[in-house]
Amino acid sequence: MSDRPVIGITMGDAAGIGPEVIVRALAHDDVHDVCRPLVIGDAGRLRKAMEIVGSTLELHTVDSPADAHFKRGQIECIDLGLIPDDLPWGKVSSVAGDAAYRYIAKTVELIEAGELDAICTAPLNKEALHAGGHIFPGHTELLAHLTGTEEVSMMLVTPKMKVIHVTTHVGIIDAIARINPGLVTRTIERAHETLARAGNDNPRIAVCGINPHAGENGLFGYGEEDEKIVPAINELRQRGWDVEGPLPADTLFFRAGRGDFDCVVAMYHDQGHGPVKVMGLEAGVNVTVGLPVVRTSVDHGTAFDIAGKGIADERSLIEALNQAVELASRRTVAA
Template sequence: MSNRPVIGITMGDAAGVGPEIIVRALAHDDVHDICRPLVIGDAGRLRKAMEVVSSSLTLHVVETPAEARFERDAIECIDLGLIPEDLPWGQVSSVAGNAAYHYIARTVELIEAGELDAICTAPLNKAALHAGGHIFPGHTELLAHLTGTEEVSMMLVTPKMKVIHVTTHMGIIDAIARINPGLVTRTIERAHETLARAGNHHPRIAVCGINPHAGENGLFGYGEEEEKIVPAIEALRARGWDVEGPLPADTLFFRAGRGDFDCVVAMYHDQGHGPVKVMGLEAGVNVTVGLPVVRTSVDHGTAFDIAGKGIADERSLIEALRQGVELASRHPERA
């Protein structure tokens, strides 16, 4: 069983549901069947979460992954000791935001040193992250910065569809301005590479338009589809790739849900996130595509309204761990 990948789980915002969904997820035997999970966070906060969910697990604190025993009845934790005992649940905290940054930074150091096979992140809170002095729109951009990666993409993975985004954390006006044929091409290339690595070497990729009805031949918008999207699709089709679009998003996601396509390319954040989240937050996994390391995440936030109540659902984290294992096993550094 020693060939199971070691997955570094960052604890996320300590005031949110991250600690408790980690504790709940690591109580599942099937998680330990597929990987060796190691939490990078705060042992004190995990103990509080264990009390909240009435966990029977034990906590084993280590300084390095090599010291971890990876036993089923224990949570392995590298303790950064950044969270005070009295940190309240469910409130924005600069202390928790700063800690969330350092959990990620330490985990990147470990994976770049070859001590981890993948990163799986519990949710952080952007306001807390900023209050802690770390001005990033979210995990995706933070990880790109820490790994020295110029450009990455966010892919949401569900049992029914995969959605990759051309733009993510920016206003809609800025997003439309940023979209161009080169960016669309590179996003589709990252999707194609990810699907091929997972064994699908001839994926069917569908591309959303920007305007209603994908512009309907110039009736809506100012020719954005023809200017920003069509050249990319034509260039990739010339390679022999199965790329279709630009298509109206309202019907495209219905078709993707019934299995017509292997991946949808969304132009902006809500165009892709909305349809995925309608399926249920427990179903979605966030994958950062284009990093030199494997990173997956839950597709939900810190849920401050229920944090510390012991009712948070761990299924998205379990699915994120499964996806991390799958991608790690096919990652070039591990192959």
């Protein structure tokens, strides 16, 4: 089927579980039924991962997506050849950090040239990325930089709920300082646009407060909810949007889990990540909202403690690939 989107899979940090989960995921025939996966990474490292997990797949290296066969039983790889054979598993490496950056940069080049339909990223390690000379908090900010995008949002997608974040990789004090009505408004707008693109024209969006009990009418905090969140909600309600809040996060996530809302707006990283990860890392997918390209990711880290042991779980990557297929297909239709 030539209409299957071509998904570029970046290998992530070569010292982590990325190579293993890629090999395991691409052994599933149903992945190949819905997309044409192409790994941008290191062929030698993938071979080592194949040995570790006992894979019988064939590894096929190519110079461009046009050279790939895209068939079951094969892993297609653009080999950048950046990883030495003796790179240890499970240890921070500046070489692996630099390589992780270069995989992403190459993938962005390919998608901007029209050779890929979406990006799906295996995990990178922030310490290694910095050691390699690339000072970004994570994939989200790195991709924004490479695509020249001024502002993006992180959305976590699970079977039970979607959570978008107003702030992400900053300390809690800096996060509170950064939150303002304009940023809250733009974050909700990105959530609304994403949900509408998925076919939900009037999504129910719930907004978390910052303080316990969403401030409880000024009892907790210094009026942050009234100052930073309420003006944004009022503006969007005037457009006729179904936006509720600010609400206490502890009860809001319970309500979202039972289906009361289509999306939750979290104010800071752990407020949104904690409830999602309680559901299980294999269930979550990270979607970068606001980029000019479709990008999804696993919702777990490099897991250095189990890297190289052949026990990493591929289900989050499979979910991320499926989400990339859905978003890429809808984007093509919308275009």
